[in-house]
Amino acid sequence: MKRLRRGAAPEPGCLQAWAAQCEALAGRWREARGSACGGEVARQLRGAFGELLLRMQGLPPALPTMPLELTVLYNSLLFVLGTSDCAIKGEAEGIRHGLLRVLEACGTCGQDLSTEELWQKVLQEVTVEELQSPLHRLAALQAAWWLAASCLQSITDLFRLLSRSEDPGRTPCSGEKNELLALLKAWRAPAEEASISLVQSTEELKETLCTAAAFLQGLQELEAGNLSTTLCLLQEAAGGFCSKRVLALIYVCLGCCAQRMCKPQTALQHLKRALQVDFQCHSALLHTAAVYQELGETDAELQALSLLYEALERNPPSATSSCPYFLIRVELLVNAPILVSLLRHRQPSEVKYLLAQRCLQDGRVADAVEHYLDFLALLQEGLQQQVPLDGDSLLPRIPEVFLEAASALEQGGRHQDSLAVCDEVISRTTNLIPQIVQIEEKLERPECASLEAGLAGGLPSQKRESLCCLMWRAAAYLHQGWVWTKLGKGKEALMQFSRCLNELLRFQPCGRGVEPAESLLPEVKVLQKIRLLSLIGRGMQFLEQERHKEALLDFQHGLQISPDDPTAAFYLVQVLWKLNRKQEASDYWQKYSESPAVEDRQQERPFPLYLDSCLKQAALPQDGSLVRCIQDYLRTTRQDSAV
Incomplete structure (x- = not known):
């Protein structure tokens, strides 16, 4: 390789002073790194190396000073990257500027070249022996910036060039399973003088890469x-x-x-x-x-x-x-x-919610109540920084959390607290729902087939937001209806179920005809389920008060909404029996008792957690007396017809 000749070097005293200053700054870092004051020292040295580099680059480039200049550039950029939270793309321009000065010192130029082309020109044309080690170090630093930008092919191409410049007869590692890693591991920077003042060795940088x-x-x-x-x-x-x-x-x-x-x-x-x-x-x-x-x-x-x-x-x-x-x-x-x-950082409130949710899902009602109350306390205290509301949060929409808490409180026997939480949802949504909510029933994007997917992905449109608010408000009335049912307050229960159904009248779908269930918006599916549960609840209250015709209408309407629902079918049979319409009751009972596993089909479309307590209360009764009466009636009918 050629020795240093081209270009006039600055005065020997100046060059020695720069070298001494570089060594002093590097020594200061070696003493401070890893200590309590290391971060502050690193920021100071970033500025000091930057000033030294400016002084050196203030003179025309000369081959005798280029090894030291590239070393100072290397150290300066190490501190730039090391004191940043992430790699700064713009700072890699310092490497480009250094390469252009190397070419200028060698009597050529490369201003119009891309960074990849510039490296190719430098490594192929600059054969000065003293510059090989500084250039390899700078190339490793370039690889660090490209790695931070995920430009893996650029790194691979660069290290192919480095391998050839180190050993021109060497065969590239292109046959390796992972060529980039093979090139990085095989790379050996040319030997450098022991007196070179580096703040991080080439070997350490290689291992990091x-x-x-x-x-x-x-x-x-x-x-x-x-x-x-x-x-x-x-x-x-x-x-x-x-x-x-x-x-x-x-x-x-x-x-x-x-x-x-x-x-x-x-x-x-x-x-x-x-x-x-x-x-x-x-x-x-x-x-x-x-x-x-x-x-x-x-x-x-x-x-x-x-x-x-x-x-x-x-x-x-x-x-x-x-x-x-x-x-x-x-x-x-x-x-x-x-x-x-x-690895996203989670707030304590998100974990508190997960605890509450999982306890409720697992039936650990007492624990769920405590966790939900702790979470609601965070909301009440206004600790917004502890309650993340962005799209990546583990939390659902806040009204859903309130409704889940109401469900937990109701199951835990804290009925008045459950009613109060539902009142909060109702009051907060009062002015958020227009008189009429018109929206296409059909799912716009088939891939969003779940409720979670439907509510994710940033803020919904205004129409969809109105639909969500309507869903939460109706669910709150539904919860209150079932709480009053559990308390044995039939009048109050009827009132809340009716309010729920009246709220749902605001929703007017714009779809043409009857859409298949799988193509409906997830919120529309939930609204249908809320309407069904409310009709079953109100029908049960009418049945208890012996208002059989009104109960019959509610159960019939429920079956129109969900033809396969076993609970609505059972109560329809029961009210027909009480109205002495025994043949109709028997026909309905035979039809629904012979239908395939309805519950399996329902499980394919899970509903929000906050509806669980309502679903449990509206479950199929276990009383077999009605079934026995129907079976006796059918046997008698068959015997009579046989005679």
Whole structure:
């Protein structure tokens, strides 16, 4: 290779002064890194190296000064990246400017070239021996910026060039299963003088790049659903060079991968390992609870959620360390959307809600009541920062939480509290619903077939918001009707059921004809269920008061809404029997008793959790006396016809 010749160097004293200042600044960092004041020192040195670089670049580029200038540029950019929360794309222009100065010092230019083309020109044409090691270091730094931007192909192309410049006869690693990782591992920067003042060695940077590349590619494969490849890449990353915090996150991702591979026990092992590495890895607890829920181990699930809530209350997640030991770290280079989703910070209120919801779903009513009341207290205190309302939150819409709380309170025997919570929903929605709510019944996007999918994805349109408010308001009246029923207050129950049905008259679908159930908007399905439950509830009250004709109309209307509903059918049979229309009652009973498993079809379309208590109260009665009477009647009828 050529030795340094071209260009006039500055005065020897000036060059020595710059070298001495670079060494002093690097020594200051070596003393401060990892200490309590490391973060502040890093920010000071960022400015100091930047000033030194400006002084050097204020002179025309010269080959004798380029090794030191590239070293100062390398150190300066290390502090730029190390003191940022993430890689700053604009700062990579510093690398481009440095490469252009190298070409200018060699008597050529590359202003019109892209960054990738510029690197190709520099590595192919600049053969000065003293510049090889500084250029390789700068290339590794360029790879860090490209990695943060997920430009993996650019990194692969760059390291192919580095491999050829290091050993021109070397064969590229294109046959490798993962060429990028193979190139990174095989890369060896040319030897550098021991006196070079670096704030982070090339070897440390290389190890960080290898770990970050494996981690990022593993996440990309996880998002693409290539789970076996994900497993290999994440295991590679777990054996790499990173902090305990990042290692714990890698184990969490391994746990999520194992869970998607239907290996829950393996997932639990990875998540346990994450907590052993970093006990503050709160996302590991959240995913552990999800795995236990999948396994049906509710006690273990609730224990994990309780531990997570206590940990968040006692020790909120800390921000990125302000006193890093290494400036280039894996967490600065790995930016994948799926990582944000898997490791999103959760507020204590979200975990409190999950505890309440899971207890209610599992029938642990007393515990559910306490958790819902704690959550409602957070709302009442106005702690908005503790109650996230964005689209990524674990919380449903707040009226739904109120209705779930009302359901829990009713099941826990706290009837007046349940009525009060429903009153809150009713009062809050009074001015939010127009007199008439007109909307297409049919589902606009077939992929949003579930209620959860229908309500997700940002703020709904104004019409859809009105429909949601109508749904919550009607559900609140429905709850109150069933609470009064449980209290034996028939008059009050009739009033609330009627109010519910009157509210539902506001909804006027614009669809043409009768839409199939699977194509209806999820909110419309819920409204239909609320109407059915309200008709059954009111019909039962009419039946108790022996207002049989009114009861008959409600049960008939209920069957028009849901022809396969066994409860409405049973009560229709009962009221026909009481009206001495025994043949009709018998015919209906035979029709519905011989119908296929209706409950299985209903389970295909789950309804919101807040309707569970109403569904339980409107369940098919277990009294067999009516059935025996009908069977006796049918036997007698057959005998008479036989005679």
